[in-house]
Amino acid sequence: MPRRPLTWYSLVFACLLLVGKATADEQRPLRFSVSDSWAMPMMQIVEGQATAGILYDLQLRLAQKVGRQAELLVLPRLRVQQMLVRGEIDVRCYVNPAWLTESHHQYIWSVPFMVQHDLLVAHQPVAVEPTQLHGETIGTVLGFTYPTLEALFSSGQLRREDARSQELVLEKLKAGRQRYGISNSMTLAWFNRHQSPTQQLYPVKALASDLVACIVRDEPDVPTMRLLRALVQMSQDGEFEEILARYR
Numbered sequence: 001m002p003r004r005p006l007t008w009y010s011l012v013f014a015c016l017l018l019v020g021k022a023t024a025d026e027q028r029p030l031r032f033s034v035s036d037s038w039a040m041p042m043m044q045i046v047e048g049q050a051t052a053g054i055l056y057d058l059q060l061r062l063a064q065k066v067g068r069q070a071e072l073l074v075l076p077r078l079r080v081q082q083m084l085v086r087g088e089i090d091v092r093c094y095v096n097p098a099w100l101t102e103s104h105h106q107y108i109w110s111v112p113f114m115v116q117h118d119l120l121v122a123h124q125p126v127a128v129e130p131t132q133l134h135g136e137t138i139g140t141v142l143g144f145t146y147p148t149l150e151a152l153f154s155s156g157q158l159r160r161e162d163a164r165s166q167e168l169v170l171e172k173l174k175a176g177r178q179r180y181g182i183s184n185s186m187t188l189a190w191f192n193r194h195q196s197p198t199q200q201l202y203p204v205k206a207l208a209s210d211l212v213a214c215i216v217r218d219e220p221d222v223p224t225m226r227l228l229r230a231l232v233q234m235s236q237d238g239e240f241e242e243i244l245a246r247y248r
Contacts, residue, residue: 029071030222031090032059033080037141039167041190041247042094048074054186055094057243058113062091062214065230066223077143084215090222093214099145108218110231112211113240117185118146121173125202128180130158137161139169139181146182148207167191174199182207190247 034043034050043053050056050072063070075083083089084104096116097109120130120138130149134157140146142162152158163169166183170191173181183191185203192200216227234240 027068028221029069030063030066030227031071031073031088032063033083033089033092034072034074035077035080036074037077037143037165038094039165039187039190041186042166045074050074054243054247057246058240059091059093061234061239061243062093062227062230065234066226068223087217087219090217091214091227094212095215096210096212098147098210104215106218107215108224108228110214110216110228111235112213113231113235114212114244115209116212117209118148118207119183119185119188119203120205120207121170121181121183121188121201122179122204123173123201124204126204128204130205130207133158133180135159136180137178139163139173139178141166141169141182144182146207149182170201173201180204186247 034045034055036045036048038045038053038055040052041054043055044051056072059072060070073083073089080089080092081100081102084092084107085102087106092107093113094116120128122128130152133152137159138149138153138161140160140162142164146153149158153160161172161178163172166187169181170183170188172178174195181201183201188201188203195201214227214231216222216224218224
């Protein structure tokens with residue numbers, strides 16, 4: 001029986017490798033970014049791992065809908081930005097175009113799934129206009145931008161004091177480190193659920209309301225259109241509202 005040339009075996013082996021690689025790419029987990037500055041009810045992070053929360057449920061459900069596993073990468077906010085630029089994150093959720101410093105042209109925006117309401121928070125429920133404050137230190141989250149207060153921070157009328165997470169901003173405010181801090185409404189409500197009546201914090205001024213969505217990497221190894229369609233379907237079927245309702 002004639003022996004087949006070695007090149008024939010090499011060609012078959014190379015084809016098998018390519019098929020195996022394509023299958024592995026299709027089945028690998030989708031990489032979701034998780035900012036370590038998030039707090040409940042958006043995300044619970046325990047020993048560097050995402051374990052619960054609105055975005056935890058949303059991202060796992062989204063991956064399930066396209067038949068993939070979700071890999072939740074807990075990262076500092078600035079590193080998330082760097083990895084997005086390098087295309088090392090497949091999906092980033094809970095983001096608004098005004099919050100991004102880079103264009104991220106290789107990503108496609110999804111439909112919005114909720115609104116974030118940013119609030120100026122204090123110990124007493126007394127309405128305050130930020131422009132009336134002078135020399136106050138405001139509790140903020142490291143890396144977050146606050147467009148409605150930026151001019152006051154830039155002029156020195158108000159000072160930022162950054163904390164690593166939204167929860168730490170509220171803890172420092174509770175401890176009396178500052179008289180004012182900034183929080184989104186859902187995190188404030190969650191925080192107050194675990195405080196005694198005398199330790200409650202109060203919104204004193206609405207600062208901004210922003211639609212938040214996901215961005216999905218538009219590359220062949222990501223089921224981009226299926227993910228975007230899944231997000232539309234979740235919105236139409238009321239799944240977003242069901243997730244939010246679990247944490248209200």
